Amino acid sequence: MFLSSERGKRVLNFLYSWGASIVILGALFKLLHIPYANQILFVAMITESIVFFISAFEHPNKEYHWEDVFPVLKSKNPMDRPDFTGTPISTMINSTDNVEDDEIAGGINIGSAASKANAQRGGSLNIAGNLDVTEEDTKNLSESIKKLSGAAEQISKMAELTEATQKYLEQLSGMSENMERFSQVTHSLTNVSDTLLNSYKSITDNSDGISQNSRGYVHQMEQLNRNVSGLNTIYEIQLKSISSQIESIEHINSGLSRIREMYDGSVVDSSVFRNETEKMTRQLAELNQVYSRLLQAMTVNMGYQQPAQPQQQPQQPMYQQPQQPGYQQQYQQPYGYQQPQQAPYTNNPMK
Missing domain, CATH: 1.20.5 (Single alpha-helices involved in coiled-coils or other helix-helix interfaces)
Structure with missing residues (x-):
């Protein structure tokens, strides 16, 4: 995979560093309340989430258990470990610091190191002779490792x-x-195609019947069109009659409104007429009283018997305020007047 290669690891390193810097920058903008801080923090968090998502595909480094090959590495006592100081191995390690782990350069002489390690441990194991490795063997070993x-x-x-x-x-x-x-x-x-083909065959077989039915359908449609045109004519006539009736109704309504206005205006005139009639009635009653007194005076002066007084005085006209329920008025006759009775003459003075 690309992420497990050297170049992929470098790319992941760049992504981690740049993503962390963007997140820190967004947090700085948010803490200092710099304009557009929310937008920058949003972008930073999105970047961080993307980086963590990509890091899930990173191939972990393979660990080698060298203590299984060299049991001395399991011991925590430093005296058990060999001392490579002043040996060709230490020289090789110092000269190959920049070389990859899978490349080995230079000569290795491990015989003296092994013998010294055995001497330090106090053991009786002794390696016979030194093992000399030439540069050619080292190259062959490096090529084999490659x-x-x-x-x-x-x-x-x-x-x-x-x-x-x-x-x-x-x-x-x-x-x-x-x-x-x-x-x-x-x-x-x-x-489906077979069914459709059968349908087409049945349609072609029934084409004659379909044509006859279509002719009948056309004839029925023509009759329907004629009926619809007749209905339209009747509808137009009815509309005209209805419009004329509406005009007549409007004319009647206007006449009724004028009659109502005239009636409303006559209410005031009728009240005035009633008042004048009552006034005339009172005046007639007073005139009758004057006539009765005049007759009495004439009979007294002529030496005849005094005529009898009228039994009942004329009643005063009673006026009652007219009631107006709606546009109708009910009038009560105010006339309570009775003609005074005159005393009959007992003797005729002309005899």
């Missing part, structure tokens, strides 16, 4: 190829299922 790393990469690629093959097989199985579905759909389409 080939081994290449083989390991090929093996990892083979694992990826196995996964790809598995996916391809799964896709092939899915394709087979899709092909089965496609065959079913094709079969259903064939059935």
Whole structure:
């Protein structure tokens, strides 16, 4: 994978550093209340989430358990560990600090180191002789290690190829299922096409009947159009009659409104007429009293018997305020007047 390679690790390092710097910058803007701080913090948090999402695909470093190969590394006592000071191994380590872990350069002489380690441990084990490794052997060893790393990469690629093959097989199985579905759909389409063909055949066989039915349909539609046109004519006539009736009703309403106005105006005139009539009635009553007194005076002066007084005085006209319920007025006759009775003459003075 790309992320497990050296270049991928460098890219991830850049992503981690740049993402952290953007997050710190967004937090700084938010704490200092700088304009657009919310937007910058939003972008920073989105960047951080993306970085953490990508980091999930990072391939972890492989750890080698060297203590299984060199049991002395398990001991925590420093006296058990060999001292490489002043040996060719220390010289090789100092000269190959910048070399990769899978490359070895220079000569190695581990015989004296092993013998010294055995002497420090106080053991009786003694390695016979020193083991001298030449530069050519070192080169061959480095080439072998490179080939081994290449083989390991090929093996990892083979694992990826196995996964790809598995996916391809799964896709092939899915394709087979899709092909089965496609065959079913094709079969259903064939059935539908057969049904459609039979329908077309039946339509062509019944074309004569359809043409006759279409002629009858056209004839019925023509009759329907004529009926609709007649209905439209009748409707227009009715509209005209209704409009004339509406005009007549409006004329009647206007006449009724004028009559109402005249009636409203006559209410005041009728009240005035009633008042004048009552006044005239009172005046007539007073005039009758004057006439009665005049007759009495004439009879007294002529020496005849005094005529009898009228039994009942004329009643004063009773006036009652007219009631007005709505536009109707009920009038009560105010006339309570009775003509005074005159005393009959007993003797005729002309005799």
